[in-house]
Amino acid sequence: MGSHPSSWLVLLLLIAASVCEGADGASVPRRSLLGSQKHHYAYRQDVPLYANKVGPFHNPSVSYQYYYLPFCKPSEGIEQKLEDLGEVLEGDRMTSTEYDLPFRVDKEHEKLCSKTLTVEEVQKFRQAISDDFYFQMFYDDLPIWGFIGKIAKEATGAMSYLLYRHVHFDIHYNKDKVVEINVSTDPLQTVDISDDEPVEVDFSFSAKWYTSETPFKRRMDKYLRYSFLPQHLDIHWFSIVNSCVTVLLLTGFLATILMRVLKNDFTKYAQEEAAAGEQDEVGWKYIHADVFRFPPYPSLFCAIIGAGTQLLALVFCIFMLALVGVFYPYNRGGLYTASILLYALTAGISGYVSAGFYKQMGGTKWAQNLLMAGALFTLPLFLTFCFNNSVAWANQTTAALPFGTIVIILLIWGVITAFTVVGGIAGKNYSSADFDAPCHTSKLPREIPALPWYRHVVPQTIMAGFLPFSAIYIELYYIFASVWGHKIYTIYSILFIVFCILIIVTAFITIGLTYFQLTAEDHGWWWRSLFCGGSAAFFIYAYCFYYYYGHSDMTGFMQTSFYFGYMSIICYGSFLLLGAVGFRAALLFVRHIYKAIKCE
Template sequence: MNEGNRSWASGAVPSTPYKDRAKYLSTTGFFPETLEIHWLSVINSMVLVFLLIGFVIIILSRILKHDFNHMNDDEGDENPEEENGWKIIHTDVFRFPNHRALFCSILGVGSQFLSIFTGILIFAVCGMFTVHRHGSLMASGVILYAFTSCVAGYMSGRMYRQLQGEHWVWNIILTASLFTVPFFLIWFIINSFAWAYGTTQALPYTTVLILAFMWLFVGFPLTVLGGIFGKNWAANFDAPCRTKNIAREIPQVAWYRSSLVRMLVGGFLPFSAISVELYYIFSTFWGREQYTLYGILMIVFIILLSVTACISIALTYFQLAAEDYRWWWRSIITSGSTGAFVFFYAVFFYFNRSKMNGTLQTMQFFGYTLIACYVFFLMLGTVGFFASLRFIRYIYVNIKMD
């Protein structure tokens, strides 16, 4: 159509309906181009899981079967000096650890985050998080953290009661503040700098008050309530072996059996199972893309837990075979050391893969990454401990002792 010196054309422009835009974005752009890499990473991780499970089931079962047969054949021999390895420390292996309040608090908060991650992944697979629901993932995480505080209180109080702890009030306070206090300190520093820079990333004081009231009137009371139930409903600790009053001397071990080597092995193998997916998570969280492959993420999460449990069982067995019964804290530290590898990868990503710069961006990246790695430590350390505990109960309940 012409009008004077101006001309224009009119017509229908095809567009994607609003309700189908999330589906359109999930089938174009960043992730579909690399979908084969995702599945290749999942397949490689599953192979690692099968190898580790095969190692734990076949190799350890053969070793344990040989040990059981040897012990049962020599049942009439009363000379204890002929025993060696994990069998000789049966009177020390269930000796309770030091710092029980902190120990049980880690298990409680780790169980809580395991519940949170499971819930978020279930919501994500069901389609609750889309590009049009801005902040829905973060809001779900905050709500789940508040309402799963009862899980932390229950698990911590239950374990503290089983380990014959006496300072119950301190245990509950430590459980409630084990994650909240470090998170608040880091967040307060970052948010203060964001306020100083005048950015919109700084939370307004009204939001801060809402979060504080949610923790004070929902999270903390549920932690106390869960601790009360855990303390009152906990049974006595089920130890197949009695513990002597005098602890056995621990022999020296070679360098390749040291705690540092166990931490490197216990952290690297679970990290290798999620390293590829970590790149895409970092790229979307600190970039402009939207993560949409939640089904693959759930598979990777299950693989991560499986690898962590298998590695913890294997490393615990080798530690007991070296006549070292201090497995309680070691199982948490070696399994939770995956968080350190995630942090090292984050440093590599920041300097070699991202284009972030400036004081505020650097503080946000490393501050929130440090919190995420701390969560990894708590959650995977809890998985490693309970896997090792179940394994140790199994092997000692099947041997014959006086």
């Protein structure tokens, strides 16, 4: 593999994932694993079927192991499928079942088991039906869902809780491969569990096999019907057109500034220079000796730019994988695994950028700077994870990570920190020591004149965040419905276009507001540009409340803590990313205009 650090990192993370697999349960017989890997089956050969989880339909973060409910358990004991790191983070906990569905063998009312439900078990099933519980299974890696039961209203007005006792499978095959499976529950074969008394239940299933012309490589296409295609595609394109119009208007606005206002400024300043200083300098040229004065708290500022640059690189890498088809529907945990690996591989970017800027600002507290760069995003994420994982443990859900997985995450965090330090050392030793400033900076800063209220930080931040948010808010609904619902987002090309538009709008609006700030002779643009760039994240978090209370049926403390906790981390990461974009755009603009005039 060689001695390149990235190679060793990949090896370490792969070993970690393997350890994580073995930490979550007993291994499944190799016969089943081979069948799952090859997807080729002979007549009557066993096809692996795993029960994954159950949970309330409207609370996607709240899910339990399949045998949390008293279903029929395998007579030989429950065996857990080995899972990779992404599947564990996804909340998958796949186990063996009593269902026997060999390849191309029809079943007619096959008996699973007969069991007498105790009063406690009846109450558990009834509560699950009341909460609209669903179950999820995987048959040859194809996901299937069904509901536990239903509530029926009788003529007297009373509510009856009916437990489904029969499950039917319709399975389609093409030659020696399974290409489709559908599951249904028979509404006529139910058991009334409305009363608190023991109930005898005969659980059964049936299966019917059909030939199909669907090629194996297209067997996942059917799950696109759960995405937003095609009925919402027009809305997506409307979102793109709306965003493009916003970009064009903003581009035209800034073009007017750059081509007309700046041209007038350059002409005026040239005339003043020709008049040998007979007129006092006014406007943004007046503060040329202060505009490149480094901001307060330079270590924190550089760490934010470094962390934001790393997240920008991470997002672009994930989009590249998505556009080439890596994240197909129900690629279990693929996005989680890719995000962890890519974040680890890009950790050096954060250290390098942060240390490079810090070196140019004359910083000396390198350990503090690198510690901030490494922990600025990961520490809040880890603290949020600890709180939510504790809540999940208390509720005994599959969202609670096993101890072995937590150890692996801590090891990966250590690797990320190490690579951040390596990147920081490289930035300190190999980046340029001179900050590219066209103007000399005076020893004493000029006093910033009194400004009207609308030029203060908060009004400008609100103004800066509104336009980028308006360019993406239509697409946000579909993203939220995918992340916090049961829809599937598959049109990554549109999402990538929207993201690029977001970056462009953020850069342009930050440049425009920076220009107005400088014309008001306010030279404190460093932190202002960062907050203006990242301000769209505040609007996104406000949208979280609107979606939660206006477009979802999520309830309960655990779901609420997961939703607002992790969305706060996502919005915080968006702030770092967009803040870095805004600052870099403003820096390029400021350098450009001050290089175009004579400032001595």
